[in-house]
Amino acid sequence: MxxxxxxxxxxxxxxxxxxxxxxxxxxxxxxxxxxxxxxGCKIGECGACSVIMDGKLVPxxxxxxxxxxxxxxxTVEGVAQDGNLSDLQQAFVAxxxxxxxxxxxxxLLAGEYLLSRYQRPDxxxxxxxxxxxxxRCTGYTKIVAxxxxxxxxxxxxxxxxxxR
Amino acid sequence: MKCTVVGKRVERKDARAKVxxxxxxxxxxxxxxxxxxxxxRAAHPHARILSIDTERAAAAAGVVRVLTARDxxxxxxxxxxxxxxxxxxxxxxxxxxxxxxxVGAESRRAARQAAALVAVDYQPLALLTDPEQALDxxxxxxxxxxxxxxEVHFHKGNISVGFQKSAVIVERSYQLPMMDHxxxxxxxxxxxxxxxxxxxxxxxxxxxxxxxxxxxxxxGLAEEKIRVSAEMVGGAFGGKDDITVQIQLALMTYVxxxxxxxxxxxxxxxxxxxxxxxxxMWFKTGASKSGKxxxxxxxxxSDTGAYASLGxxxxxxxxxxxxxxxxxxxxKVDGHxxxxxxxxxxxxxxxxxTQACVGIxxxxxxxxxxxxxxxxxxxxxxxLHQGDAAGLGYEMKTAVGAEPTIRAARAGKLYRQRRRxxxxxxxxxxxLAPFIRRGVGVASQMQGLGLGVGIEDQAEVEVVLGPGGAxxxxxxxxxIGQGAYTAYAQMTAERLGVPLEQVEIVGADTxxxxxxxxxxxxxxxxxxxxxxxxxxxxxxxxRSAWAAQGxxxxxxxxxxxxxxxxxxxxxxxxxxxxxxxxxxxxxxxEVNTLTGEISVEAVEAYLDGGRVVSPLGFEGQSEGGIAQGxxxxxxEEVLLDRGRFLNTNFDTYILPSSKDVPTAIHTVPIExxxxxxxxxxxxxxxxxxxxVAPAILNALEDAIGIRFVRxxxxxxxxxxxxxxxxHES
Ligand code: FES
Ligand code: FES
Numbered sequence: 001m002x003x004x005x006x007x008x009x010x011x012x013x014x015x016x017x018x019x020x021x022x023x024x025x026x027x028x029x030x031x032x033x034x035x036x037x038x039x040g041c042k043i044g045e046c047g048a049c050s051v052i053m054d055g056k057l058v059p060x061x062x063x064x065x066x067x068x069x070x071x072x073x074x075t076v077e078g079v080a081q082d083g084n085l086s087d088l089q090q091a092f093v094a095x096x097x098x099x100x101x102x103x104x105x106x107x108l109l110a111g112e113y114l115l116s117r118y119q120r121p122d123x124x125x126x127x128x129x130x131x132x133x134x135x136r137c138t139g140y141t142k143i144v145a146x147x148x149x150x151x152x153x154x155x156x157x158x159x160x161x162x163x164r
Numbered sequence: 165m166k167c168t169v170v171g172k173r174v175e176r177k178d179a180r181a182k183v184x185x186x187x188x189x190x191x192x193x194x195x196x197x198x199x200x201x202x203x204x205r206a207a208h209p210h211a212r213i214l215s216i217d218t219e220r221a222a223a224a225a226g227v228v229r230v231l232t233a234r235d236x237x238x239x240x241x242x243x244x245x246x247x248x249x250x251x252x253x254x255x256x257x258x259x260x261x262x263x264x265x266x267v268g269a270e271s272r273r274a275a276r277q278a279a280a281l282v283a284v285d286y287q288p289l290a291l292l293t294d295p296e297q298a299l300d301x302x303x304x305x306x307x308x309x310x311x312x313x314x315e316v317h318f319h320k321g322n323i324s325v326g327f328q329k330s331a332v333i334v335e336r337s338y339q340l341p342m343m344d345h346x347x348x349x350x351x352x353x354x355x356x357x358x359x360x361x362x363x364x365x366x367x368x369x370x371x372x373x374x375x376x377x378x379x380x381x382x383x384g385l386a387e388e389k390i391r392v393s394a395e396m397v398g399g400a401f402g403g404k405d406d407i408t409v410q411i412q413l414a415l416m417t418y419v420x421x422x423x424x425x426x427x428x429x430x431x432x433x434x435x436x437x438x439x440x441x442x443x444x445m446w447f448k449t450g451a452s453k454s455g456k457x458x459x460x461x462x463x464x465x466s467d468t469g470a471y472a473s474l475g476x477x478x479x480x481x482x483x484x485x486x487x488x489x490x491x492x493x494x495x496k497v498d499g500h501x502x503x504x505x506x507x508x509x510x511x512x513x514x515x516x517x518t519q520a521c522v523g524i525x526x527x528x529x530x531x532x533x534x535x536x537x538x539x540x541x542x543x544x545x546x547x548l549h550q551g552d553a554a555g556l557g558y559e560m561k562t563a564v565g566a567e568p569t570i571r572a573a574r575a576g577k578l579y580r581q582r583r584r585x586x587x588x589x590x591x592x593x594x595x596l597a598p599f600i601r602r603g604v605g606v607a608s609q610m611q612g613l614g615l616g617v618g619i620e621d622q623a624e625v626e627v628v629l630g631p632g633g634a635x636x637x638x639x640x641x642x643x644i645g646q647g648a649y650t651a652y653a654q655m656t657a658e659r660l661g662v663p664l665e666q667v668e669i670v671g672a673d674t675x676x677x678x679x680x681x682x683x684x685x686x687x688x689x690x691x692x693x694x695x696x697x698x699x700x701x702x703x704x705x706x707r708s709a710w711a712a713q714g715x716x717x718x719x720x721x722x723x724x725x726x727x728x729x730x731x732x733x734x735x736x737x738x739x740x741x742x743x744x745x746x747x748x749x750x751x752x753x754e755v756n757t758l759t760g761e762i763s764v765e766a767v768e769a770y771l772d773g774g775r776v777v778s779p780l781g782f783e784g785q786s787e788g789g790i791a792q793g794x795x796x797x798x799x800e801e802v803l804l805d806r807g808r809f810l811n812t813n814f815d816t817y818i819l820p821s822s823k824d825v826p827t828a829i830h831t832v833p834i835e836x837x838x839x840x841x842x843x844x845x846x847x848x849x850x851x852x853x854x855x856v857a858p859a860i861l862n863a864l865e866d867a868i869g870i871r872f873v874r875x876x877x878x879x880x881x882x883x884x885x886x887x888x889x890x891h892e893s
Contacts, residue, residue, distance in 0.1 A: 096176065134814065137645045
């Protein structure tokens with residue numbers, strides 16, 4: 001017995017027939033073909049499956065797809081606009097915050113989520129914000145730097161816009 | 165030599181695709197009509213198989229095929245060094261990861277449900293979980309050759325004379341844990357027959373050509389009928405050096421003709437794949453009153469678990485690095501690596517050096533302390549230089565950067581200001597300040613580069629010049645995250661004088677790329693880099709010949725093969741090395757004596773891997789290596805109880821998070837150019853992690869006066885040790 005659900009993914013809405021116990025990460029990867037969302041543990045510990053659901057950062061491995069019916073999702077595929085990398089994506093590239101890249105989608109969304117709530121997070125806040133996202137390759141240093149630089153850039157843009 | 169692309173902070177070639185989610189990893193691959201494959205693994209860590217009944221599983225809804233040993237057409241065994249791991253067990257299982265059946269079904273769910281229906285009748289056998297017991301010839305053997313996989317015995321000089329000449333002698337035993345690679349992407353892949361009837365396996369391995377050979381022998385197929393690729397992989401660190409899913413996938417596709425996909429769950433991954441060898445080590449070392457190292461004696465007992473994997477070579481490297489980067493006249497090393505039913509261990513970044521370094525660098529600190537000498541000055545006074553005799557007696561013939569890394573560390577801020585930094589409490593609240601202790605510790609290390617004497621170590625590449633200045637470099641090594649493809653592209657652009665954007669790296673596919681050897685042993689920048697430069701030299705020769713004849717050509721390609729040079733004398737499999745990379749780490753730790761909590765506050769890493777090709781990659785390797793070192797020292801241990809794994813996911817197998825790794829990491833390149841290296845380069849992807857553990861242990865003693873000899877050191881260990889410590893402060 002399948003459950004019919006509708007998801008808004010990166011701005012477009014689609015319908016899926018999912019198993020009652022299916023996790024959102026599987027619906028995204030196996031049914032929607034959006035493999036940018038990764039899976040590292042399936043128990044909510046690694047953050048590789050992080051997506052933004054109705055404005056909140058969630059581990060999609062712990063969300064039942066059936067319960068996400070009607071939700072709006074942002075996955076890594078929706079971060080760049082018309083092929084242009086977001087400032088945070090650019091910072092990840094420029095700072096060298098990516099090695100194998102398997103944690104990157106989740107890290108990016110955790111970073112975006114933080115920046116949507118705080119204008120100028122300090123290092124401790126950044127570390128806290130990505131503490132649920134494991135990275136085995138980078139040692140986090142350059143990821144933290146990429147988020148910090150993006151925050152700084154955004155708040156400069158904002159204050160100069162306000163100054164005008 | 166001045167470089168314009170090499171040594172520049174360029175962005176990674178693969179970064180853009182990774183940041184948008186476009187990169188396709190093995191676990192992302194799929195194909196029309198594919199089966200999901202699930203492995204049925206052993207229910208006992210050691211048992212005889214009396215019968216395997218697949219009837220119910222095969223009849224379950226959605227199941228297409230259940231495979232057992234009978235379905236293996238060729239050799240039912242594989243392994244890097246020895247073919248001792250059964251593809252599918254028929255008579256006996258030796259660890260919980262052993263596979264008895266493979267289920268192929270229309271969905272993952274169906275495959276998983278059917279896997280539970282495979283009925284195996286086991287007769288449990290006596291467990292062998294204590295490595296000491298494995299040494300006893302009376303213990304029943306896990307393999308025909310007995311329970312000792314390999315032993316080493318080396319003696320240089322005269323060890324008793326060495327101790328007679330020592331004013332200070334230090335003796336300690338060390339216990340090191342089994343560690344999981346915890347690559348974020350679990351073992352995964354896809355297999356299928358292409359339109360030419362070639363069996364394709366798109367997977368996650370670290371050496372596509374060796375994988376192909378092993379698949380071929382299991383299937384009884386010609387290698388040309390098989391194509392293996394592994395371009396972008398979500399981390400490996402040695403844990404994907406052994407075959408994981410490749411043969412299982414190939415077998416399912418071979419038997420059913422259908423595409424097949426596998427993705428291991430984390431729980432399965434931690435049980436099934438290799439680990440860092442747990443080991444017990446005993447060290448006795450001596451130095452003269454004037455601070456000269458006189459003697460190093462070491463004994464190792466390493467546990468390779470159920471199968472050989474690379475247990476022999478790992479033990480060899482422990483022996484090779486037992487005396488550290490130091491000049492020691494008298495050295496004696498004895499070691500055994502044994503079989504048990506404790507999972508199985510194999511390659512892991514550091515490859516034996518990690519273990520040995522914990523011993524020798526703890527000893528160095530203890531001796532410096534006993535002699536009342538500055539720990540780095542003591543190391544510097546004993547360090548190896550080019551032309552010296554290494555621990556096992558052979559000559560250090562290539563560039564040796566050990567001393568410059570120590571000198572730079574001594575001049576660095578953390579070390580120079582350590583007294584002030586240790587007293588600093590400005591960052592903690594006044595109420596907590598009395599409970600805070602800080603300490604600074606150091607460690608120096610060297611790490612063999614390449615596979616060592618006696619193991620074929622070649623890299624072949626092809627460089628293709630296309631129209632409009634486009635350059636394609638075909639390499640057989642995998643991009644496991646280390647950034648090697650970017651380094652290859654930089655070296656190519658540098659030598660050809662073309663912009664980096666024009667260079668494309670085509671990677672890791674036996675169908676299109678030559679055999680560049682394994683993606684292991686810190687070898688790829690050096691070996692593949694050299695092969696690329698050789699191929700370019702060939703191209704330029706041809707180009708100038710044509711220019712002389714007045715005939716231009718647009719499409720031009722050249723292949724070249726580079727063999728990693730070795731020492732002339734062989735002391736064992738892969739022993740010794742001719743080339744090494746070097747490093748010295750300085751670490752600041754802080755201990756909360758109330759809670760026992762340890763935090764690493766700052767790290768300075770002085771690394772010599774010759775010329776730095778890609779600074780961002782270099783720093784990234786260093787930072788990631790430090791994080792892994794912190795995990796090894798403070799958190800990570802695969803726990804086994806009578807052969808059963810207790811912590812198989814990240815809720816109980818704890819990895820360092822962003823809060824456990826300092827942002828204050830300062831990586832300093834010490835570029836001692838290696839003449840035989842491409843543009844002077846070697847590699848650092850292992851040496852960057854090796855010294856971290858002992859540097860932390862040394863910092864802990866500096867902070868709280870306690871010498872820890874067992875990893876990992878957890879908060880409760882600090883509390884307990886302080887309770888037992890005579891001079892508890
Ligand atoms: S896969 Fe969801 S948190 Fe790890
Ligand atoms: S880059 Fe590999 S896990 Fe983060």
